[in-house]
Amino acid sequence: MVSSAPAVRTVLGDIGPEELRVCDAHDHLFLRSRRLPGQELVDAGAARAELEAFRAAGGAGVAQWTPYGMGRRAADLPELSRATGVHVVCATGLHQAAHYDPELLDGLRGRLAEMFISELTEGIGTSGVRAGFVKVAGGFHALDAHARWTMTAAAxxxxxxxxxxxxxxxxxxxALDVLDLLCGESAVPPDRVILGHLNRFPDPVIHRQAAESGCWLAFDGPSRAHHPTDWQMPDAVRELAESGFGHRLLLGGDTVVAGARSVDGGPGMPYLLRRVRPRLAAELGPEPVERILTDNPGRAFAAVWR
Incomplete structure (x- = not known):
């Protein structure tokens, strides 16, 4: 059955795009990876405290990009959302192969798209929580066989x-290889594709070419000192906005390790609103920044669900 209007699929059910309000468009409440031993996001109390801190800073919605097999703890998300008053959108999908045991990936051969579809429409495991988007991953300047497999299934x-x-x-x-595969070979409409981490490779030509396709451009993980984030991101966002692509921009925090949470002494989710928002407002003015934080995520994560 096709829904009559676009809706954002949260862990508490579908809502109108306008209900998502101020949204961290890329973050993690729970995450576990073999590549980050000892740094896992597994503490439900800390996740709740982080959401409460984000809410106190003016936040209202979070998109959790943690995909299948990486400890997303979907069953815990509804209660966290209810307790904090923050909308949570949960991902299905699959990350790079390096994050998984080979046996787990072998078990998904031939049924990956089916699993994505089931988690989007029926629910994740026995939790009853339906995913609201598919998260996949590319490689460094290229798409390997794993990326092509997961992206084809996502399409x-x-x-x-x-x-x-x-x-x-x-x-x-x-970015352009991803768009060639998803929007070219697989015929996914560009406005259904969100490209993450563009702040980590601040090439204005690539950014503009990607924006011209009609996809969404996410600038996330702004507090990472080892990436060209805080000091170059405002220029990149301003250039895109001034070129007429402000309606395609998203902002996120991308907290991936426990020590990065604000409740554990790191920048965490509130940093997006405490520091990034005023920095960008000084470049663009407050109204464009509020649209990027409020209007754009609702449209990016909304779908006419089938």
Whole structure:
């Protein structure tokens, strides 16, 4: 059954795009990876405290990009959302192969798209929580066989359900290759594709070419000192906005390790609103920044669900 109007699929049910309000368009409440031993996001109390801190800073919605097999703890998300009053959108999908045991990936051969579709429409495991988008990942300046497999499955899931597709760009690279595969070969409408981590590879030519396709451009992880984030991101966002692409921009925090949470002494989710928002407002003016934080996420994560 096709929904009559676009809706954002949250862990508490579908809502209108305008209800998402001020949104961290890329973050993590829970995350576990073999590449980050000892740094996992597994504490439900800390996740709740982080959401409460984000809410106190003016936040109202968070898109959790943690995909299948990486400890997203979907069953815990509804209660966290209810307790804090923050809308949470949960991902299905698959990250790079390096994050998984090979046996787990082998078990998904031949049924990956089916699994994505099931989590989007029926729910994740026994939790009953439906995912609201598909998260996949590219490689460094290229798409390997794993990336092509996962993105092709994501495209199939989009065509079956209408779901948006969010893409981790490795160090911000490979944006045009991703668009060639998803929007070219797989015929996914560009406005259903969200490119993440563009701030990590601040090439204005690539940014503009990607924006011209009609996709969404996410600038996330702004507090990472080892990436060209805080000091170059405002210029990149301003250039895109001034070129007429402000309606295609998204902002996120991308908290991936426990020590980065604000409640554990790091910048965390509130940093997006405490520091990034005023910095960008000084470049663009407050109204464009509020639209990027409020209007754009609702449209990016909304779908006419099938």
């Amino acid at each position: 199939e899931a989009h065509h079956a359900t209408g779901a948006p597709i969010a893409v981790h760009l490795e160090l911000g690279t490979g």
